[in-house]
Amino acid sequence: MPAPHEIRATYDRDNIVMYQAYSPAIADAALKAQTFVPPFSMERMTWIKPSFLWLMHRSNWGSKNGQERTLAVTISRSGWEEALSKAVLTVYEPSVFKSKTDWDERFQNSEVHVQWDPERNLRGASLNWYSIQVGISRHVIREFVDDWIQKIEDFTPRVAKIHTLLRSGKADEAKRHLPVERVYTPPAAIARRLLIHS
Template structure:
């Protein structure tokens, strides 16, 4: 089952990213991404907090020491999804493999589903979406979609501390809220969502 679960309200959605201090600290101070953040390479945004915790090893991996909650407009999020092409061929989204290859090569946005993760990093039987924004659309992300950037690193360390000391209930209580994100049938088909 591929389902977007996220922290969202009527106008905005939270996506997560992990960066080195050189990128994260200026972004936190400015409330938007500023140099040395690069607008010329793909940046990946993820609405699953636990997927990013597994990927960044709770902000302990080199270059991923700061976890940012990037609140963007739902209009921008859905614009990105609508422009997206899956990173692997799924006939339900694009029937012809040759057409998929052509569209993927030209896509401004790449969509990838990876296994969702549990609190302890176990692979769950559910897809978790990653959205790759290329240099062709990244200006819109930085200049128009972002509403706010929050440094979640202290929270990440607190949750991880509870986990390490065996206090799973305390760790779970601090997780950001995530619930199923509503998609139109056409958008769900485009991105390969199944729920």
């Protein structure tokens, strides 16, 4: 049986939390403005991730250059689902596309990309399901910045605390500081195109 593709996130009726890692300059400006402003670039794709631990794996707990600061970006669920409705998978999938040519044309013209990667546990090991990353192109990024973002929080101190506990052999205590994430199921028409099966 193939590993499931699941969106796991912190969310409520109206909003959902995404995680991003940035340099101090971008993070400080975003926290002050409560949205993204320069030096954040509106001209390149930005990737948003609802999985906290996947981002910790990607940024190595904020130790990678340019990824020192972890932001929790709360966006509207309506914006999130708008992004998903425009998304095209980053790889060809026969069950979704008529042909590789069909996929290639859609991908080249897509405003939003979806990539699936193995989810990670607290220590960075792969788990048996896939976690979603959503790439928002410059054609959609203005909506993200102006309309979807509800608030931005600095999770950098929380990241440091969890990582310190983990390195000190206190994994159980570290887990208690993780955000609570649960399965998020988008509308059926979106789910089918993105390989999410109930």
